[in-house]
Amino acid sequence: GVFLAGRVGNSAERMLETEASSGEALRMMWNENPYGPSEAARTAMTQAFHEANLYPDEVIDEMRSVIAEQVGLTRDHIVLGSGSTEILQVVALAAGTHGAEVISADPTFQVLNHYAENIGGTVHRVPVDGALRLDLEAMGAKVNQHTKLVYVCNPNNPTGTIVPDAELRPFCEKMSQRALVVVDEAYHEYVEHPGYRSLVNLVRDGRNVIVTRTASKIHGLAGLRVGFGIAQPELVSQLRKRLTGTMNIMGLRAAIASYRDAGFQSYCFNQNKQSKSVVYETLRELNCRYVESETNFIFFETGMDIEQVQKDMAAQGIRVGRPFPPYLQWCRLSMAKPAEMLRFSEALKRILT
Numbered sequence: 001g002v003f004l005a006g007r008v009g010n011s012a013e014r015m016l017e018t019e020a021s022s023g024e025a026l027r028m029m030w031n032e033n034p035y036g037p038s039e040a041a042r043t044a045m046t047q048a049f050h051e052a053n054l055y056p057d058e059v060i061d062e063m064r065s066v067i068a069e070q071v072g073l074t075r076d077h078i079v080l081g082s083g084s085t086e087i088l089q090v091v092a093l094a095a096g097t098h099g100a101e102v103i104s105a106d107p108t109f110q111v112l113n114h115y116a117e118n119i120g121g122t123v124h125r126v127p128v129d130g131a132l133r134l135d136l137e138a139m140g141a142k143v144n145q146h147t148k149l150v151y152v153c154n155p156n157n158p159t160g161t162i163v164p165d166a167e168l169r170p171f172c173e174k175m176s177q178r179a180l181v182v183v184d185e186a187y188h189e190y191v192e193h194p195g196y197r198s199l200v201n202l203v204r205d206g207r208n209v210i211v212t213r214t215a216s217k218i219h220g221l222a223g224l225r226v227g228f229g230i231a232q233p234e235l236v237s238q239l240r241k242r243l244t245g246t247m248n249i250m251g252l253r254a255a256i257a258s259y260r261d262a263g264f265q266s267y268c269f270n271q272n273k274q275s276k277s278v279v280y281e282t283l284r285e286l287n288c289r290y291v292e293s294e295t296n297f298i299f300f301e302t303g304m305d306i307e308q309v310q311k312d313m314a315a316q317g318i319r320v321g322r323p324f325p326p327y328l329q330w331c332r333l334s335m336a337k338p339a340e341m342l343r344f345s346e347a348l349k350r351i352l353t
Helices: 039-051 055-070 081-096 111-118 134-141 163-176 200-204 234-243 249-259 262-286 308-314 336-351
Strands: 025-029 079-080 101-106 122-127 145-153 180-184 210-213 227-230 299-303 318-320 328-333
Touching: 025 328, 025 336, 039 111, 039 249, 039 262, 055 079, 055 249, 055 308, 079 081, 079 234, 081 180, 081 227, 081 234, 101 111, 101 134, 111 122, 111 145, 111 262, 122 134, 134 163, 145 163, 163 180, 163 200, 227 336, 249 328, 262 299, 262 336, 308 328, 308 336, 318 328, 318 336
Parallel strands: 025 318, 101 122, 101 145, 145 180, 180 210
Antiparallel strands: 079 227, 210 227, 299 328
């Protein structure tokens, strides 16, 4: 079932930074990177001002080449979109409308599911298991001759859990023989679990799989809307024809610079790890149940209605995540900077005790 994490890392006392008590509400509700873009990305954006009069086609191809090189595929395997949100929506669009069925976990990231329903599809939502992990066996049992998509968010949002490679890979190999498997890896760069692997290898193996990723999370570019899918060239070609807009050149330049900046990604990873350890320590002190997270957020039980928690925390200058039915007494908390997590800890103690 749901468990308490076994290790919490450094204590909060060792991470006391100068706390920025600006009076502004802490944004801890949308899984954003509190550090924003890297210096390299900011410089690239500034230098791109003089390109603002140009259409971005060549820079789109450059970004596709950067990603292709990093994942060991060709540019023809990469489709870019306005965040991974657009890729997920276009995948749903390409799968068809009336009569198309989607298999998905619940709760999970709902963009693909909602889009499929809005264009006349049917979504079968399969509850997560007792440990808040995707229930692959139950998901597989829902697949039938009408299934067009099987959606897997790994790590999962909002639970923060992963399915290890030893379980997920054979599941996706099997499902890809019956439908397109969509593997959402938005939080890929934050994972610590030794059993986790990206499923890009399945694309290399020629499987009917698309892996989606985004520059919105560890790269801190959520406002610039850069995401991509990795899939067979035939599918990429279909998806590109269905894109509804185009990318902006400053976002592309920022993403190209950030994906080449391993140091910034490492810094954000380590800071996020410190922030999580502060929260884990607080939750243990308060005897709150939680799942050890492989993302930049933590899902934990408060024992209170989440809408009341939102109001009480907002009154203390902290904005936390929305309801995720049926876990209406659970809170999804995005990580801020380590010192800011101390501000959260004090606020949570006040409302729960």
